[in-house]
Amino acid sequence: xxxxxxxxHRGMVGSALMRKAGSLGRQTLAATRxxxxxxxxxxxxxxxxxxxxxxxxxxxAKVGGIHANSTYPADFIYENLAIxxxxxxxxRRAG
Numbered sequence: 001x002x003x004x005x006x007x008x009h010r011g012m013v014g015s016a017l018m019r020k021a022g023s024l025g026r027q028t029l030a031a032t033r034x035x036x037x038x039x040x041x042x043x044x045x046x047x048x049x050x051x052x053x054x055x056x057x058x059x060x061a062k063v064g065g066i067h068a069n070s071t072y073p074a075d076f077i078y079e080n081l082a083i084x085x086x087x088x089x090x091x092r093r094a095g
Contacts, residue, residue, distance in 0.1 A: 005029040005053035007038060007087060008060030017059060029053050039079055044086040048094040056091045058084055 004021060008014035009030035021028045029051055036047050038060055048056070062079040069076055 001027045002054035003027045003029045003051065004055040004057060005048070005051065006057045006059060007031075007083070008058070011059060011061075011063075014057075014059035017057060038083040038086060041082075041086050041090075044090045045093060048087075048090040052094055053091075056087055058087050 004026055006014050006017050006021070006028055007030075009018050009028075010032070014030075018028055018030065031047065037043055060083055062076050062083070064072070064076065
């Protein structure tokens with residue numbers, strides 16, 4: 001059975017995807033923020049190379065309220081781009 005890695009599995013979208021995948025009998029893979037820092041390129045590459053999921057779903061993101069988003073917009077953009085870039089490139093490298 002192929003594995004699907006769902007990043008952000010504790011968030012609103014990610015948790016819904018985990019429930020749906022479970023109801024369909026799909027094998028899922030998840031890691032908490034303390035287990036895997038998605039902004040750490042080497043950690044993401046190692047995780048994906050080790051677990052080799054067939055599918056990677058990006059539901060993880062740095063989120064904040066209206067005040068945080070308007071006060072630190074570049075921080076949110078940077079971190080979210082890092083998460084996406086690390087997962088995309090890590091997936092490509094892992095095959």
